[in-house]
Amino acid sequence: MIQLIFFAFIGVALVASLVLLMRRGGARAEGDSRVLLDARKALDSLQGGLLPEELVHRIFARDDLEYVSSTAPKQVRDLFISERKKIAIAWIGQVRSQIASLKRFHVGAARSYAQLGLRTEIELGCQFAALLIGCRALQLAVSVGGPYAAPRMVEATATAAAKICTISEQSLAFLNPVQLKPFANNSLSS
Amino acid sequence: MQSSSTVRRMDVDQARKDLCRRTLSEIQRPLDRLIYLASMRDYNTGVYHHDGLASRFSEEVACEALADCHREAFRELVICPLDELVTQLDAYRSSTHTTPREFLTAWGRLEPYRVAVPVETDPLSAEFLFSNFKIALAVLEARLDSHPAGLAA
Numbered sequence: 001m002i003q004l005i006f007f008a009f010i011g012v013a014l015v016a017s018l019v020l021l022m023r024r025g026g027a028r029a030e031g032d033s034r035v036l037l038d039a040r041k042a043l044d045s046l047q048g049g050l051l052p053e054e055l056v057h058r059i060f061a062r063d064d065l066e067y068v069s070s071t072a073p074k075q076v077r078d079l080f081i082s083e084r085k086k087i088a089i090a091w092i093g094q095v096r097s098q099i100a101s102l103k104r105f106h107v108g109a110a111r112s113y114a115q116l117g118l119r120t121e122i123e124l125g126c127q128f129a130a131l132l133i134g135c136r137a138l139q140l141a142v143s144v145g146g147p148y149a150a151p152r153m154v155e156a157t158a159t160a161a162a163k164i165c166t167i168s169e170q171s172l173a174f175l176n177p178v179q180l181k182p183f184a185n186n187s188l189s190s
Numbered sequence: 191m192q193s194s195s196t197v198r199r200m201d202v203d204q205a206r207k208d209l210c211r212r213t214l215s216e217i218q219r220p221l222d223r224l225i226y227l228a229s230m231r232d233y234n235t236g237v238y239h240h241d242g243l244a245s246r247f248s249e250e251v252a253c254e255a256l257a258d259c260h261r262e263a264f265r266e267l268v269i270c271p272l273d274e275l276v277t278q279l280d281a282y283r284s285s286t287h288t289t290p291r292e293f294l295t296a297w298g299r300l301e302p303y304r305v306a307v308p309v310e311t312d313p314l315s316a317e318f319l320f321s322n323f324k325i326a327l328a329v330l331e332a333r334l335d336s337h338p339a340g341l342a343a
Binding site (some may be wrong): 045048049050054055057058059061063066067068070071073075076079082083084086087090091094 | 273318321328329332336341
């Protein structure tokens with residue numbers, strides 16, 4: 001009788017773990033595709049909208065401040081500083097959020113899709129951590145000292161983010177339509 | 191053999207060059223180009239219309255060429271230094287034949303530049319341009335208050 005209860009218990013446990021595994025597997029596939037799409041969007045947003053050198057330079061350009069200071073009264077200067085601070089903080093926040101999205105992709109799904117070496121993965125992990133901490137520090141510096149408080153940190157943040165984008169681009173390259181070309185040609189010729 | 195998308199892209203490039211040569215070369219300032227190109231867009235559908243360009247190419251190609259030029263004008267304006275934006279805004283104001291005070295009041299209240307940005311513009315770039323317009327208007331207003339004759343006629 002005890003043996004029967006024992007085997008019944010084992011059986012129920014096995015079935016329960018099987019059901020659990022199946023459910024987790026389904027959720028993961030769905031979660032992975034979302035992470036993948038988020039990563040693609042994050043990459044496009046960083047490369048196309050947030051990181052172009054000319055835009056970053058313009059947001060943090062001191063010559064605009066000098067122009068306003070030399071040609072307009074104090075209240076316009078104050079308006080300028082407050083507007084630029086708002087934009088600078090928004091820029092840092094968006095860079096941070098998109099980098100966090102790329103990090104989620106690398107932590108979760110990248111291993112399944114991209115062939116990154118162990119060394120690259122470790123380097124990437126360190127770069128993500130440093131960049132996310134750097135963004136927080138920059139946000140704090142700009143919040144306290146204004147948009148011109150840490151120009152070198154801005155430059156370092158933009159450079160590090162661009163580097164991560166380059167690596168992520170390689171990991172997400174399989175999503176590019178160009179990758180489908182040979183397949184399309186093959187299917188036409190067959 | 192070229193794919194249809196390549197041919198289409200070549201058509202759009204040709205249409206864009208045609209538009210630049212015939213029309214946009216006459217509009218020197220990026221701000222004027224941005225406003226002109228935004229005015230070519232139907233606010234209800236987001237589709238750009240240009241009869242001349244559409245008759246030489248096609249409606250779709252003309253629409254894409256106009257959208258390309260609109261994005262280009264936006265990019266130029268968003269990275270332009272503040273002093274240049276102020277100069278462009280003042281010159282645009284003088285071309286509208288309104289008084290400086292009327293213009294500054296209307297632009298300050300209505301913020302018409304908000305509807306002049308291309309679709310799918312990165313939100314931060316758009317906010318940055320809006321912020322620069324706000325400051326440029328404040329600079330012009332301060333200039334008007336201190337030297338009423340200081341703005342372009």
